[in-house]
Amino acid sequence: MSRVFKSPARYVQGRGVTAELGAHAETLGDSALLLADGVVLGLVEDEVTTSLEAQGVEVSTVTFGGECSTAEIDRVAGIAEERGVDIVVAAGGGKALDAAKAVRAERGGAMVSMPTIASTDAPTSALSVVYSEHGEFEEYLFHDDHPDLVLVDTAVVAAAPTRLFRGGVADALATWFEAAATSNSDGDNVVGGKPTRAGTHLAKLCYETLREHAVSAVEAVERDAVTESVEAVTEANTLLSGLGFESGGLAAAHSIHNGLTQLEATHGATHGEKVNVGTISQLVLEGRDDAFVEEIIEFSLDVGLPVTLAEVGLDDPTREQLDVVAEAACADEETIHNEPFAVEPAMVRDAILTADGLGERVRAER
Ligand SMILES: NC(=O)c1ccc[n+]([C@@H]2O[C@H](COP(=O)([O-])OP(=O)(O)OC[C@H]3O[C@@H](n4cnc5c(N)ncnc54)[C@H](O)[C@@H]3O)[C@@H](O)[C@H]2O)c1
Numbered sequence: 001m002s003r004v005f006k007s008p009a010r011y012v013q014g015r016g017v018t019a020e021l022g023a024h025a026e027t028l029g030d031s032a033l034l035l036a037d038g039v040v041l042g043l044v045e046d047e048v049t050t051s052l053e054a055q056g057v058e059v060s061t062v063t064f065g066g067e068c069s070t071a072e073i074d075r076v077a078g079i080a081e082e083r084g085v086d087i088v089v090a091a092g093g094g095k096a097l098d099a100a101k102a103v104r105a106e107r108g109g110a111m112v113s114m115p116t117i118a119s120t121d122a123p124t125s126a127l128s129v130v131y132s133e134h135g136e137f138e139e140y141l142f143h144d145d146h147p148d149l150v151l152v153d154t155a156v157v158a159a160a161p162t163r164l165f166r167g168g169v170a171d172a173l174a175t176w177f178e179a180a181a182t183s184n185s186d187g188d189n190v191v192g193g194k195p196t197r198a199g200t201h202l203a204k205l206c207y208e209t210l211r212e213h214a215v216s217a218v219e220a221v222e223r224d225a226v227t228e229s230v231e232a233v234t235e236a237n238t239l240l241s242g243l244g245f246e247s248g249g250l251a252a253a254h255s256i257h258n259g260l261t262q263l264e265a266t267h268g269a270t271h272g273e274k275v276n277v278g279t280i281s282q283l284v285l286e287g288r289d290d291a292f293v294e295e296i297i298e299f300s301l302d303v304g305l306p307v308t309l310a311e312v313g314l315d316d317p318t319r320e321q322l323d324v325v326a327e328a329a330c331a332d333e334e335t336i337h338n339e340p341f342a343v344e345p346a347m348v349r350d351a352i353l354t355a356d357g358l359g360e361r362v363r364a365e366r
């Protein structure tokens with residue numbers, strides 16, 4: 001099979017770059033639909049509108065309902081069709097961006113991704129994660145096209161809740177471990193091929209950037225401050241992790257995340273928080289040595305990420321509940337099969353249980 005690397009056409013990041021949106025987007029069309037929830041519209045609507053209108057692009061808005069579900073995608077696509085827009089601009093977290101990508105896939109045109117939190121890998125990818133209206137993972141939709149433009153204003157990202165930024169660090173921390181597993185197993189990446197050296201090494205650069213800058217970046221974001229470390233980690237959480245997971249490949253951590261979403265009690269935890277439990281479980285599943293697993297748990301605690309099941313809503317999970325998680329994580333289409341050995345549900349359940357115990361132990365010893 002061929003090696004494939006895919007990415008958005010343009011990535012722009014910096015303090016105050018919302019004002020540059022029009023200049024970067026004007027070649028994409030004449031009319032835009034801005035999709036964002038009420039909170040995010042309050043943050044960006046005026047500046048997005050001013051910047052696009054200054055370049056002659058007409059703008060109208062639609063309020064995002066909050067879940068990237070089939071019903072919501074159809075509703076927004078209907079509005080985009082009715083208004084005949086050329087560009088869908090999505091602002092917000094992963095769910096709004098994913099919904100807009102699916103809307104663009106249904107009707108064509110251009111798509112601009114404006115993450116207002118550095119919380120997930122969603123901004124740069126060509127895939128949408130679809131949930132039921134009750135928040136259970138349903139499916140991945142793989143689109144032909146990436147966003148035409150990804151624009152990240154670090155002043156907006158730094159002013160957002162720190163918990164969401166931390167979640168982005170977790171989503172990005174998983175990237176290298178999953179890309180390494182994919183590379184070691186000669187597995188497939190998420191864009192329909194084998195990983196290129198670029199895909200795998202962007203994932204590694206993502207990991208190195210987090211280890212060098214995440215603690216300082218989280219302290220800065222806690223104070224709504226934009227520093228060089230915030231720029232580095234925003235790029236790691238958004239661009240490096242996004243390209244790294246798609247072109248490098250996913251493995252156990254995200255499958256375990258998907259399994260965890262089967263239990264309603266985890267729905268209050270963010271994507272990244274559940275992924276972190278998945279990452280530590282992946283390291284146990286792979287039989288990594290004690291010192292390394294402990295190092296990653298320590299790093300998670302330094303950044304303020306969950307290391308136990310209780311912290312993602314599972315206070316006292318039964319073995320049966322964890323069997324449900326493990327079964328879902330091992331579904332045929334899951335990326336857990338990119339691990340370089342055969343994976344069975346019992347192995348996954350036991351890795352999750354053990355990771356939870358190690359997380360508790362390291363925390364207690366601090
Ligand atoms: N498509 C992909 O490649 C990919 C990758 C990773 C995750 N995801 C998906 O992303 C979703 C999770 O995304 P998320 O964690 O960003 O959550 P989210 O999209 O649910 O957003 C979380 C909340 O953040 C708020 N928010 C956004 N910007 C803000 C700001 N600047 N200030 C204050 N509040 C702000 C929003 O109003 C929203 O309530 C999941 O559905 C996950 O499956 C997709």
Ligand SMILES: [Zn+2]
Nearest residue numbers: 120121171275
């Ligand atoms: Zn993710």
